[in-house]
Amino acid sequence: MLINYRNDVKGKDELKPDAVAGNTAFHILTEPKDSRRIRSFIMDIARISVIGKFSRSVLIVNNPRITLARMKDEWTVAATVIRAEIFNQMVLIIHHLGNWTTLSGSNISEDIPLFAEILKNVSSQGTGYKRRSSAFFDIFRILLNQWLLKKGPTAINKLMEISGKSHPTVLRSLKSLDYFLIRHSNRQVELKQFPKLFWERLVAMSDIERSTIVFTDKSKKPRSPQFIIDRIKSLNRNDIALGGVVGANFYCPELDIVGVPRLDITIHSPNREIDFSFIKRIDPALQLSKLPNEHASFVIHSIHRPASLFHFDEKLNFSIADPVECLLDLHEARLEPQALEFLNQFRRVF
């Protein structure tokens, strides 16, 4: 579906939605800390809905800093003050640490890839708060991967090829990383050290950058990660790689992690179109997680660059995500000590 972002949408600035897809307007509110912000944005989407004559207006609240109950209160009050025919077109979506939920109770599973795509792009354009661009983190992740694997310098052309970014975009990203770079005379670059500051920023944005989607097991008997891996293998897909603890253990077998608390996979999707219906073919018990405190059984991350950087392992007969993705998976799973150990061991092993 074609998505138009704020700059492409006609109209007065204050009445422009952050994105439009079909006849639906999207507005993003990131990390609201009080009810007033929620209230204000609800009114904004009501106005956008009326003035823009959209059939649906979606407010995506990203990583809210207030409770779900307070957001529900605001939504309930809004229902009493906004005309029903307008309010019925409005949807409040909450994205929190990879979990997507809605207050309306409707099934949003099929729309999540669209929400994730819009959230990622709107966030990268700086709406709501300042941050590094998505393109920067794409280049950063590639350089970090080369550094972890001790692959030596990478040509700028190669960076463009792997990332799918233009020459100016790559140069702009490299400029931001200048302090951490060794620039070689033949237009090649490499990291000279681990850029902790940028890494921490990436970790903070990891779930948005990678369009993380969390699934929880709703059965009485959750399947083991090995079972899920076997099922994924049976799908015969080469665009999926194992990550998380499994991936980290592949690169560093000495890593001190007992068991696999959750299974992380990465999907390579250069065209940004992911059909999640395959999850039901893995195990019908896996359902989209709706609450942040639900146990994550199965987690999907996406990468959209042209080169997957997956490593096919003959023994496993399956692909493993690159070490940067595995490291980010560990952070997202709150396995911080293991992430640190992985990083330290990785540099020793490779």
Add this chain to the structure above:
Amino acid sequence: MMNMISPKEVLDQISRAIPETLHKNITIIGSLAAGYYFFGNNPDLKVHTKDVDCLLSPQFEAISAGREVVDKLFTEKWEMRSDVDWGTPGNATTPDNQLPVVRLYPPGSKDWFVEFLTVSPQENNARRIDNRLETSHGHFNLCSFPFLALSQFNPIKTKFGISIARPEIMALANLLGHKKIGPETMSGLISGRKIKRSNKDLGRVLAIAHLSLLRDEYALLKWPDIWIEALQKYYPLNWEDLTQDIGKGLEQLLENPYDLEEAHYTCVNGLLASNHPTLEQFQIDGQRVLLETIEVIHSNSEKDFGMGF
């Protein structure tokens, strides 16, 4: 009214009452067999049931073995279940279809009763067949129902000498027996409710799946091969056609919340009384059965037919 009974104690009592030479002719089927398979070793776990179904086989020995067993049980003071219609034995003039089924209470107890059935002639999968069983205590009906023959497939011999049917085979028989959710209801109430027979039997499939998965997460993936082997053995002429029917009723059950709730109700008041999955978990068991067994069977059949078999 159903009681909580110990599968182990019941099997022990039946085995002791039946001559050892006839143990080979007896296969216990139904919830008691499933209960013994899944928690026979745990004396605290019991099954909520009242009837213990005994299958007499092979077909050519069923009548003679049945006569010997029933006479022996009457001699041992087992009592005919008299609190229902047809509570007295028939005689030579009673038409076959009006003969009572053999239902006997053990001496001194009305907690459960044993009911005798037999297997159908090969390839019969459409109707009930009445077989006259003449004993010293009168004439009875040793019925056979479609797909009961499958229960003879690799039965599991218990330490008491008699065998129990394999749970996954009982699941197959129930799936084949209900190509759709029919309107027929059980003759008695199940925990106070009138229940459709299809919902009870297909619910049993999900209960078996649920308990199997608690033991082995790969269990369902192993069922298709076992099912095909059993179908080829007992239905050599039309096993391929039968595979096409597997799961049609279950799909309907999962699509209808009322039928699914009824199936869930029978299970949590029966085989899953000690386990108690939620309705959502029960539904997931059903979806897993569809995905991991039935879809596999169907897709394998399509491949085979596509190759010109």
